[in-house]
Amino acid sequence: MDILLVASAFNSLSQRVYAELSDLGHRVDVVLATQGTEPVRAAVRELRPDLVVAPMLKSALPEDVWRDHTCLIVHPGPPGDRGPSALDWAITEQAPNWGVTVLQAEAAMDAGDVWASEPFPVPPVGKSDLYRNEASDAAVAAVLLAVRRYADGSYKPRSQADDPTTAPHIVWRGFLRQERRRIDWENDGTEAVLRKLRGADSQPGVLDELLGREVFLHGGHPEDRLRGRPGELLATRHGAVCRATRDGAVWIPELRPRRNSGDPAPFRRPAASVLASFPDAPRLPEDTVPLEPPPDRRTWSDIRYRRRGDAGFLTFSFPGGAMSTEQCRRLLTAYRYALARPTPVLVLGSDRDFFSNGIHLNVIEAAADPAEESWINLNAMDDLVEAVLRTTDRLVVTALPGNAAAGGAMLALAADEVWCRTGTVLNPHYRRMGLYGSEFWTYTLPRRVGDGLAHRLTGEALPLSAASAGRIGLVDRMVPAAPGEFRAQVERLAADLAAAPDLARRIADKDTARRLDEARRPLAEYRRDELDRMHAVFSDPGAPYHALRSAFVRKKPAGSVRPLAAVTGDLG
Known part of the structure; x- marks a missing residue:
């Protein structure tokens, strides 16, 4: 089939969907929805695709496109989940399992008929890691199944409202805003802090204040020995900074100054270098860890x-x-x-x-x-x-x-x-x-x-x-x-x-x-x-x-x- 991918970025998932559909013999092209709706319309007019698939889309498809063509939207949530912060909520609410759903585009966000869905486990990792791995595996499996069903022509997608297994679980979750993500350093324990950091590790980060300046925190890992007053900066290690929690400490690899902060580089970079750019930055000790740490150490090292x-x-x-x-x-x-x-x-x-x-x-x-x-x-x-x-x-x-x-x-x-x-x-x-x-x-x-x-x-x-x-x-x-399971498999193969x-x-x-x-x-x-x-x-x-x-x-x-x-x- 001729398939057009519409995406907000040619990111890891969009690239994987493109590559795996191409492997199956489909003729695949891509248009980015980064300059309004007209380039999407133009690509549809030019290519006249059999099917439109949106692996990662932050804006709505033009109505004339989804009305005149079958358009499948990949939503990183299980059937019935609706809203733009699906993975963020999964991590925040400690869901042990989550899912990906391939929906037919319609006027209401994430409300279309279901062409395929695939569950996946939620390990204690950052959102971007989860997105590129467990969620990506599930998304590709669901997309390939939906494309097969569409090509076959006999499959009738399920209405969410009429499906007795989905209808009771339909829930709208809005943007997970910074007010919900904010860390209370005095009262949040280490696990709560890590969960908030992991739920925003790549985007949007967790808005916080350091040395009187607003910055976004990106990524988080536990520390087992360093301790201090809640919120205190304790040490650096390989570009990351360690910050005390109520009952422990966490390593934060990257910081991002706010765009309106006046910082000439308002993008993610190693946390220690961002701190060092502050005129009143404290001199933090560099806390080292050996390449082969003892088995009882639960600390971060890259x-x-x-x-x-x-x-x-x-x-x-x-x-x-x-x-x-x-x-x-x-x-x-x-x-x-x-x-x-x-x-x-x-x-x-x-x-x-x-x-x-x-x-x-x-x-x-x-x-x-x-x-x-x-x-x-x-x-x-x-x-x-x-x-x-x-x-x-x-x-x-x-x-x-x-x-x-x-x-x-x-x-x-x-x-x-x-x-x-x-x-x-x-x-x-x-x-x-x-x-x-x-x-x-x-x-x-x-x-x-x-x-x-x-x-x-x-x-x-x-x-x-x-x-x-x-x-x-x-x-x-x-x-x-x-x-x-990759690490264990590699160890067995290396032993062989x-x-x-x-x-x-x-x-x-x-x-x-x-x-x-x-x-x-x-x-x-x-x-x-x-x-x-x-x-x-x-x-x-x-x-x-x-x-x-x-x-x-x-x-x-x-x-x-x-x-x-x-x-x-x-x-x-």
């Missing part, structure tokens, strides 16, 4: 190492998957630590959610000299990728429980094997940010898929499902696990790999291959050529990268409302 038999696991989890200069350097130090442990297999990745999206655009945008910080951050990322490529005394596996893009995707490809959870979306390209790319992509991508396909992937700049990535050779192993009788031979063959590749063309040449082109972009104030980066971090519309249109232009 990088950890653990060993299970002959396999080592270096895990990392950075907000939004972005990796700043400082994070890249710390991860490289941790990687060298892992190489000093006697394990023939090393697994690099996160236990759930993002793998990596490459350099940290928010930190870059907030820098005094964004061009210079872009350059420094990119070189730090290259250092990390090069360390992986030059590892020849063991097999390195990258484990992707969630999405990877740009330099983060190339970091994954530097390993000997790439293991990927089904449902992951890969974006092995840079062009949508106006960049040529680095991280040795001109070496690692062609060695997996060949020169022609490598340049097609980076030129077309389209998202790939995990299944498609596996078919073309970007991914070596699919891991069909639920988000919460470490016990394989041909492991020593594979490591020796890897060393030989690296020597031959180095003789043909040294890694230093790949890096130099890529960085020359990137430096030309960074140092050009008129390069599209700078405007695209600024629009991205400030969440302003940029580029075409038809994101699948060919990406063209010389990137230097």
Whole structure:
């Protein structure tokens, strides 16, 4: 079928729905509802789709579109749930299970007939993590079922009001406003604080006051030892700040100043750096935690190492998957630590959610000299990728429980094997940010898929499902696990790999291959050529990268409302 996706952003769910529908042979296009209703109408007139699907839509479809075409809306709530803050309410009200419903568009929000629904569990994670994982799995299952039912032509969608299983549960929940999210530091216990932080971790954040200034708090993790007066700032750790609750403390990774605060960078960035910009900021101690903390510690750290038999696991989890200069350097130090442990297999990745999206655009945008910080951050990322490529005394596996893009995707490809959870979306390209790319992509991508396909992937700049990535050779192993089961599955697979009788031979063959590749063309040449082109972009104030980066971090519309249109232009 010809399917048009209408979305408020080509975000993780929109990309996954596009990729998985395309895998099934449907002809899929996308229009963004970011510039009013006319572009949506124009796309419908031009494409004349058999079906319209809205995976993530913050505004209403034009009435003439949903009256003249079957339009399916993906609502992140179970049948009967209505309103714009569905996942926020699920976390706030501690729902053990939630759901996704695919509804036919009509005049009343979320009131249309039900084409499909799918339940999912609600683990104690942030809203954005939940959205990209359990909710995304359920949403895709429901969309694919609804599309099959529509194509079959015999299915009659259920009216919510007439369905005896749904009608008693119809409830309207409005916006979850800041008054309900606000933290009472004097009286809220740690679990209540964490629940409020998790319910708003990416958007909209929790509005609070620090040192007399209003800021939004983003993300939250428990601390087991530090204590202080409720609301007191206690310490920093790797860019996060620790704040005391009534009965404990929490780590807050990111802060966002209010837009009307006068801050020149009113977007999310590491909490400690936002605090440091306040003239009266206190000097907080840096509280460290070892890479291998004792088992009784319940504290947050964004990088950890653990060993299970002959396999080592270096895990990392950075907000939004972005990796700043400082994070890249710390991860490289941790990687060298892992190489000093006697394990023939090393697994690099996160236990759930993002793998990596490459350099940290928010930190870059907030820098005094964004061009210079872009350059420094990119070189730090290259250092990390090069360390992986030059590892020849063991097999390195990258484990992707969630999405990877740009330099983060190339970091994954530097390993000997790439293991990927089904449902992951890969974006092995840079062009949508106006960049040529680095991280040795001109070496690692062609060695997996060949020169022609490598340049097609980076030129077309389209998202790939995990299944498609596996078919073309970007991914070596699919891991069909639920988000919460990925870690255990990876540990079992790594143990099998470490016990394989041909492991020593594979490591020796890897060393030989690296020597031959180095003789043909040294890694230093790949890096130099890529960085020359990137430096030309960074140092050009008129390069599209700078405007695209600024629009991205400030969440302003940029580029075409038809994101699948060919990406063209010389990137230097």
